[in-house]
Amino acid sequence: MTRPVFRFAPSPNGELHLGHAYSALLNADLAEAAQGRLLLRIEDIDIARCTPEYEEGIYRDLAWLGLSWEEPVRRQSDHFDDYHAALERLIDEDIVYPAFMSRGEVRAKIADAEAEGRAWPRDPDGTPLYPTDERRLSARARKRRMADGDPFAWRLDVDAALSIAGGRLSWTEGGSGPGGETGEVVATPAAWGDVVLARKDTPTSYHLSVVIDDALQGVTHVVRGRDLFHATSVHRLLQALLGLAAPICFHHDLILGDDGRKLSKTRNDTALAALCDAGLTPVDIRRMVGL
Known part of the structure; x- marks a missing residue:
């Protein structure tokens, strides 16, 4: 056993x-x-x-x-190669794209939208979602900007990722969420928008590295603070995309x-x-x- x-x-x-x-x-x-x-x-x-x-x-x-x-x-x-291999797999499947907008450009776009009376969507932590315009950049335009040295981050196209993952994603919760969620919890990764999976100066993100580490180490039970409850939705999506097992989660009080x-x-x-x-x-x- x-x-x-x-x-x-x-x-x-x-x-x-x-x-x-x-x-x-x-x-x-x-x-x-x-x-x-x-x-x-x-x-x-x-x-x-x-x-x-x-x-x-x-x-x-x-x-x-x-x-x-x-x-x-x-x-x-010591294991950046593990995360890079997973990132390359997602890039090859065309569900990750280079995002070039600076923080200032993002703030300006959101401000323009709100000035026009349009509410900008926010993630569960209250942070505005990243604009999705760059999903439509051509492969040629992306390669040119990357070759020119424009700063960028690799972001997950959450809509494309959900299409590939297919079906209903959930996890087993042994603790509870902010709203008392327990038992089988349905994952809602779209609520986070196109999350960052890697940056030029940091070749992985928390989301990507944690699911790779848990899988490689055979972790069966993830016990952590309730402030990470909603992030588990992103982790379930990445686990589905990469064919990784989903540990039982226990989100505890802070x-x-x-x-x-x-x-x-x-x-x-x-x-x-x-x-x-x-x-x-x-x-x-x-x-x-x-x-």
């Missing part, structure tokens, strides 16, 4: 805080209860912001919490600060290292996060 596989996948772009502790401990607890395996993955595709110092801090903080994981640890920056907002590395919220230095113990951390 195959053992369940869980994973905790932080990014080394800041210090771990109480929210990370909750997710890591919950993954470990669920893996133990299921007699499963626990993996640690370092999601460091953002090579500009991720540092070796923060990565070492992740190992230190998790060890302090009493957690252990299987070796070797998968570091995304640990909120005194101001009611989710904790953030950028605000240095409740860093585990600082709590350790203040004399707190791993038992205290479990109590603070409700475990």
Whole structure:
């Protein structure tokens, strides 16, 4: 019988805080209860912001919490070839296109539309969707602009992708979504529009790398914060396009600060290292996060 596989996948772009502790401990607890395996993955595709110092801090903080994981640890920056191969497959199927519009051009287009009284669609996070004009660029025009060195990102043509994927996409939710969704959840990737799958300076995106990593590592259970619930729709579409299995998902509550907002590395919220230095113990951390 195959053992369940869980994973905790932080990014080394800041210090771990109480929210990370909750997710890591919950993954470990669920893996133990299921007699499963626990993996640690370092999601460091953002090579500009991720540092070796923060990565070492992740190992230190998790060890302090009493957690252990299987070796070797998968570091995304060591596997860009895996993501590139998947991207090339999607490009060959003509469901990914180079998008050249700058942020300023996108804002101007949206402003013009709204000035004319047209509501611009937004994704589940409230961000305006990327215009779809460039889907219609000819292959010749695309090659010319790329050859000229125009900056671009590879975006998924979600309509073409859904046409190829076919059928109804869903996933099994063991936790719950923002609206209490649980059980079989129908995926709605079109709500995100044409998401970025790679950029010139970052040869993959979170969406692409996470589905490739989970598949290659045999992850069966994805336990992560509820803020990523809606993104699972994009992941289900990519899994269908690439012929990858869909893990069971468990989206958990977020640990909120005194101001009611989710904790953030950028605000240095409740860093585990600082709590350790203040004399707190791993038992205290479990109590603070409700475990």
